[in-house]
Amino acid sequence: MDLNKIMNDALAELEESGFVEETVKKQLExxxxxxxxxxLEIGVILVKRLKNI
Structure with a gap:
């Protein structure tokens, strides 16, 4: 059993199916x-603090 070949084949399959690209896109989003x-939360906090000055 050639684990290297199995891994390479599985990775190639994932890449061909668009899985890797879609996963990266979702994570980036x-x-x-x-x-x-x-x-935006930091902005809200700053505005609140400025109002209290």
């Missing part, structure tokens, strides 16, 4: 959403 939410 989630990361961008999370960053935008964090930036």
């Amino acid at each position: 989630e990361t961008i959403k999370r960053v935008v939410n964090e930036v």
Whole structure:
């Protein structure tokens, strides 16, 4: 049994099916959403603090 060949074949299959591309796209979308939410939350906190000055 050639584990290297099995792994390479499985990875090639995943790549051909678009799984890797779709997974990366979904993760990137989630990361961008999370960053935008964090930036907006920081903005809200800053506005609240400025109002209290």
